[in-house]
Amino acid sequence: MAYQQHSSRPGSYAMPVPLHPDAHTPFESSAYLADPRSSFIGGQPVSASHTPTPLLAASIPLPPGSPSNAPYSIRSGTPNMQQQYQYPGSPSNAPYSSRSGTPSMQQYTHPGSPNNGPYPLRAGTPNMQQQYPYPSSPSNGPYPLRASTPSNGPYPLHADTANAHMQQHGSQHAHEMPYMAPAAYTPSTGTPYLRAQKRRRRWCFAFTLLALAIIVVAVVVPIYFLVIKKDNSGSSSSGGGPNTGGGSVDGGDTAQDPTTGSQFIVGRDGDTVTTSAGAKFVYANSFNGYFVVDSKNPYNSGARAQDWSPALNETWDWNVHKIRGVNFGGWLVPEPFIVPGLYQKYMNSSTNTVQISGDEWSLSQAMAQDPQGLAAAMEDHYKTFITEEDVAQLPGAGLNFIRLPIGFWAIETWTDVEEAEPFLAHVSWKYALQAIEWCRKYGIRVNLDLHAVPGAQNPWNHSGKGGNINFLSGAMGYANAQRGLDYMRTIIEFISQPEYSNVVVMFGIVNEPDVDIPTLQNFYRHAHDVLRSVTGFGAGKGPFLSIHDRFQGPAVWFGFMSGADRVALDQHPYFAFGAGNAPEIEPFIARSCEEWGPDFMQSQTAFGVTTAGEWSLGFNDCGLYINGVRDTHVTQGCAAWDTWEEYDDTKKTQLLNFASAQMDTFAHWFFWTWKIGEDWTGHVRCPLWSYKLGLDNGWIPRDPRTAEGACQRAGSERGTAAPHSAWQTGGAGAGTFLAGQPSAVWPPASLPGLEPTSGLWPTYTAARAAVTLPPIANNPKSVTTNDNPYYATAGFGGQALSSSVDGWANNKDTAQMVTRVSGCAYPDTYEGGTTIPAACAGAAKARRTVGAEGVAAKEPIVTPPPVSAGKRTV
Structure with missing residues (x-):
């Protein structure tokens, strides 16, 4: 979300206490990285009421499916964390075994076409074909012949599929039996007429076989080259299925994977979807997109949002394709103006003793006092605010991306600190993964955004705890940055796995950091080095890294x-927070074109891929809680804009023109936000920030492509963008800094808010197993014991869907994660102040220079070793 100033929250200010004199710096103890592991998500097998029929054409790429709901386990080769971090969904409560090397592309033999239920059956579950017969499809359907058809391609049929199918359906599908070889004719010495007739028969038969061969080649070859060969990242697992993509489809085409013979469903405009929760909705997409339900291959990524957007298993060309996306704001990182009712429940409660400041810190504390409890109250919000239907509506709105904000507490929280972090730990990851699976199902790409980091990177409510900045700032600024880098590494290890890399294609490493530019640029260089040492360099090796411009505009960057390798600049252009008293919209319509357009277009080449990661129709500061829960506004007469039910056609047309002008201004964009929740009276009172509300009521374009040329129509020019250089999109030169780049050092030489002290500040040490995010488990209720009380009672768990999907893409990355030095007291993580505790200060660690000398392209490597011998105490 945009920047919102809030008053500081309640919280104890701990007095600085001495740090242990023998603590090591990160480099001396491999400090800045690490990994554990377990599991937590689950689901039901995909069902479909379809009867299989042969399909004689294939025109759509076969997709890959969905992930897993399991939480955290301990990486092999690192200290055992199981007693500390047993997470839901870990197979038999044991950590996942490490893959040998990066997952092989050969493991995934299910690259099929789109399908609505991307999840395989649970182990021991009856064959899906027995439970859920597939509907017949027109003979011109996009997929290959059924398993019973003789194979003409390089892939064998699934060993049991054809026989099991025939046993189940018997004569019901007798008409679907494969062609049989014609019986041989008995030689004879008939008359010349008969011999000529036989010759004609033989020629007819030969021509028939030739025609059949041509048809088979026409079907199999395109499928092989466009689908199978292109997308070998699907799983070969034939086991059970979680419910993440889930559900069933009434209608849709049945398709068959020529690799295994298994069938899946391709859903299109007008098909009815039944979710795993039992809800029904009609998939509406007039742009020729399709979704995929593949119960045999949950990692099928062949779905396509629209015909102008590439399927997930096709290449995204940054010089051709345009991001048109929305944020799922306020969901996994709640904000009061997005979900006002969630906050008002506690603001209006006579029993709540927590002062609600608008951040998730105080909300979590209030929920903990609720008889319902924090976990149940927060999960009610997670379950209901964003659902599968929200994701399914995006393709039909012409959208092809989401930006998905998460907080660091999706990974873990620390309780052994001065004031325990009150956030609900781990659970939001389950829902983030759920969203990723829904996006896989419907062909939507994901920009996963780390919206809140330890210590808070800005003073606004969406940083977790509003008030002070303690990330890269103040006495705890460096220690919090160490911890934040660990979490960035954990996330990129997960999303760089081949099962997820087609879906999560961009990673925003930290949202709206509010520290000075030199400090921030130094951190960005170091983060690039750390994260690319995990993924390797060049297109196809991990996601784009997105960095925020600190509201400076592109020209500064x-x-x-x-x-650098695939770094995108994230700009958040808003009028709302500096417009003053602005009751009329007309003057703003062309301003985005004139004020933002030229720099935005130039940035595509002067920097590289540049996105408007957040923007809205808020041309003024109207809207409930837009300035925080105290709800004061500079603009007069906000009721005219807050009461959307009273908008006349003139207002709607003005808003439509304003939306179109901004869409035309930005080469790539994500509207903030997809939806605004109702307040306690049942009304949406921040309508200029809801894409869905505008879409449903006529002030957001039904087809965002119609916005092209809006600036010119408004009498303004926004310039044009030249093609990207090869290195900017992962081509030649990516990962080698060009000459003249300023150097960066880590640890930094200084931090904002501190006197120059040669880098003497509290530091964590790398001495614990790295936390690994869990994939989906195939049986969410299989866990009967768990060392972690939360997961033992939450019902999460289950076996991993594939042994290769363990949450860690690079098994050569064995560095540990940072932790507090035993026996050393630290300043408060969020209220660290600016005073360095004397007893915990010591000689500065020798710094590693990054920048001018270049970072050469290389294979994934283990975190670099220490650069010097001297010890540094905290």
Whole structure:
């Protein structure tokens, strides 16, 4: 979300206490990285009321499916964390075994076409074909012949599929039996007429076989090259299925994977979807997109949002394709103006003793006092605010991306600190993963955004705890940055796995950091080095890294990190927070074109891929809680804009023109936000920030492509963008900084808010197993014992869907994660202040220079070793 100033929250200010004099710096103890593991999500097998019929054409790429709801386990080769971090969904409560090397592309033999239920059956579950017969499809359907048809391609049929199918359906599908070889004719010495007739028969038969062969080649070859060969990242697992993509479809085409013979469903405009929760909705997409339900291959990524957007298993060309997306704001990182009712429940409660400041810190504390409890109250919000139907509506709205904000507490929280972090730990990851699976199902790409980091990177409510900045700032600024880098590494290890890399294609490493530019640029260089040492360099090796511009505009960043590998600049252009008293919209319609357009277009080449990661129709500061829960506004007469039910056609047309102008201004964009929840009276009172509300009521374009040329129509020019250089999109030169780039050092030489002290500040040490995010488990209720009380009672768990999907893409990355030095007291994580505790200060660690000398392209490597011998105490 945009920047919102809030008053500081309640919280104890701990007095600085001495740190242990023998603590090591990160480099001396491999400090800045690490990993554990377990599991937590689950679901039901995909069902479909379809009867299989042969399909004689294939025109759509076969997709890959969905992930897993399991939480956290301990990586092999690191200290055992199972007693500390037993998470739901870990197979038999044991950590996942490490893969040998990066997952092989050969493991995934299910690259099928789109299908609505991307999840395989649970182990021991009857064959899906027995339970859920597939509907017949027109003979011109997009998929290959059924398993019983003789194979003409390089892939064998699934060993049991054809026989099991025939046993189940018997004569019901007798008409679907494969062609049989014609019986041989008995030689004879008939008359010349008969011999000529036989010759004609033989020629007819030969021509028939030739025609059949041509048809088979026409079907199999395109499928092989466009689907199977292109997408070998699907899983070969034939086991059970979680409910993440889930559900069933009334209608849709049946398709068959020529690799295994298994069938899946391709859903299109007008098909009815039944979710795993039993809800029904009609999939509406007039743009020729399709979704995929593949119960045999949950990692099928062949779905396509629209015909102008590439399927997930096709290449995204940054010089051709345009991001048109929305944020799922307020969901996994709640904000009061997005979900006002969630906050008002506690603001209006006579029994709540927590002062609600608008951040998730105080909300979590209030929920903990609720008789319902924090876990149940927060999960009610997670379950209901964003659902599968929300994701399914995106393709039909012409959208092809989401930006998905999460807080660091999706990974873990620390309780052994001065004030325990009150956030609900781990659970939001389950829902983030659920969203990723829904996006896989419907062909939507994901920009996963780390919206809140330890210590808070800005003073606004969406940083977790509003008030002070303690990330890269103040006495705890460096220690919090160490911890934040660990979490960034955990996330990128997960999303760089081949099962997820087609879906999560961008990673926003930290949202709206509010520290000075030199400090931030130094951190960005170091983060690039750390994260690319995990993924390797070049297209296809991990996601784009998205960095925020600190509200400076693109021009400040032209030329920054030239030569870096796939770094995108994230701009959040808003009028709302600096417009003053602005009751009329008309003057703003062309301003985005004039004020933002030229720099935005130039940035595509002067920096690289540049996105408007957040923007809205808020041309003024109207809207319930837009300025925080105290709800004061500069603009007069906000009721005219807050009461959307009274908008006349003139207002709607003005808003439509304003939306179109901004869409035309930005080469790539994500509207903030997809939806605004109702307040306690049952009304949406921040309508200028809801894409869905505008879409449903006529002030957001039904087809965002119609916005092209809006600036010119408004009498303004926004310039044009030249093609990207190869290195900017992962081509030649990616990962080698160009000459003249300023150097960066880590640890930094100084931090904001501190006197120059040669880097003497509290530091964590790398001495614990790395936390690994869990994939989906195939049986969410299989866990009967668990060392972690939360997961033992939450019902999460189950076996991993594939042994290769363990949450860790690079098994060569064995560095540990940071932790507090035993026996050393630290300043408060969120209220660290600016005073360095004397007893915990010591000689500065020798720094590793990154930048001018270049970072050469290389294979994934283990975190670099220490650079010098001297010890540094905290």
